[in-house]
Amino acid sequence: MNPEQLLQLQTQGGIFIFKIGFLIILGMVGLFLFVIRNQIRSMNTIVTQPDMFPYLEAFVYFLFICVIALFIVTAVIL
Amino acid sequence: MSDRDTRFSEHFDTPEDTTPSEDVTVNSRESQQQVQETAPVVPKTLPAGKAGKMLTRMHNKLGKLHLFAAFCENPINVSFQTQEEDEHVLLFLRKSQWVNAGWIATTGFLLVVPILLYFFRSHLTLFIPELKIILVIVPFYYLLVALYAFAHFITWYYNAALITDKRIIDVNFHQIVLKDVAETKLALVQDVSYKQDGVLPNIFGYGFILIQTAGALENFEFHNLPQPARVVEIVEGLIGGRRFYEP
Numbered sequence: 052m053n054p055e056q057l058l059q060l061q062t063q064g065g066i067f068i069f070k071i072g073f074l075i076i077l078g079m080v081g082l083f084l085f086v087i088r089n090q091i092r093s094m095n096t097i098v099t100q101p102d103m104f105p106y107l108e109a110f111v112y113f114l115f116i117c118v119i120a121l122f123i124v125t126a127v128i129l
Numbered sequence: 130m131s132d133r134d135t136r137f138s139e140h141f142d143t144p145e146d147t148t149p150s151e152d153v154t155v156n157s158r159e160s161q162q163q164v165q166e167t168a169p170v171v172p173k174t175l176p177a178g179k180a181g182k183m184l185t186r187m188h189n190k191l192g193k194l195h196l197f198a199a200f201c202e203n204p205i206n207v208s209f210q211t212q213e214e215d216e217h218v219l220l221f222l223r224k225s226q227w228v229n230a231g232w233i234a235t236t237g238f239l240l241v242v243p244i245l246l247y248f249f250r251s252h253l254t255l256f257i258p259e260l261k262i263i264l265v266i267v268p269f270y271y272l273l274v275a276l277y278a279f280a281h282f283i284t285w286y287y288n289a290a291l292i293t294d295k296r297i298i299d300v301n302f303h304q305i306v307l308k309d310v311a312e313t314k315l316a317l318v319q320d321v322s323y324k325q326d327g328v329l330p331n332i333f334g335y336g337f338i339l340i341q342t343a344g345a346l347e348n349f350e351f352h353n354l355p356q357p358a359r360v361v362e363i364v365e366g367l368i369g370g371r372r373f374y375e376p
């Protein structure tokens with residue numbers, strides 16, 4: 052194995068580790084969003100402010116979709 | 130005068146102040162039935178005189194809670210979990226909107242950081258990753274910024290205080306996972322005071338409110354509430370009206 056091949060292998064290995072780590076972090080962000088959604092629902096039960104609640108929940112779902120999209124893009128591109 | 134105003138005027142005991150209800154006449158049987166179904170029961174412990182007048186004025190100024198309101202008297206679209214049938218929210222409070230300035234400014238700065246890095250990339254000796262990594266990292270960065278702002282917003286939004294005709298409720302919500310709901314009956318409130326300490330609280334009109342409760346019960350402390358003088362006036366009116374603030 053010549054130095055160029057070794058460098059290429061190292062780069063590919065580095066990207067693979069980065070990809071796995073990044074996907075794990077994205078999963079954690081998704082979990083965090085799930086917690087936020089539950090907390091919003093819970094807080095809205097404690098003090099009901101119906102005007103804003105749908106927007107807040109919709110924004111959480113929007114972020115959740117972003118996380119899923121990023122997850123897919125990361126898995127495909129990298 | 131709207132139907133809602135009519136309901137409150139009819140059912141609020143106002144021996145001295147007749148101004149709000151003078152022009153109100155509920156003659157039809159239907160109107161009376163509607164009043165009985167939806168109107169609040171007059172709190173029997175209401176102090177007469179100034180306190181009665183004040184509460185009557187307050188109930189006649191019903192307000193729809195604005196989306197980002199920090200102070201709303203008689204909100205018509207707010208309720209809470211342990212609310213009793215004959216209990217009415219007189220005051221809804223959040224921290225002043227101005228306390229959000231810090232995280233909003235931080236969010237604005239974080240939003241422009243990648244743009245600044247792009248324009249000044251020739252002056253920077255940073256390691257520039259491959260395009261495909263940038264395409265992943267930049268959206269992720271903005272996702273984190275959005276989460277940062279959203280977490281701060283809902284922390285402000287759900288940190289609320291409610292003053293009803295029976296009790297005071299303090300809802301604390303911190304760091305997404307911490308919830309703390311405390312309440313005390315108005316009968317247990319001994320004193321209420323406020324403090325506006327500093328330049329910004331005096332410029333923007335917010336302050337600290339201390340509600341002292343009887344015995345070994347914990348006091349209620351509300352930081353950065355808007356219109357503290359008005360809040361104190363209302364609470365004092367509810368607990369017996371030892372002194373009144375007349376703006």
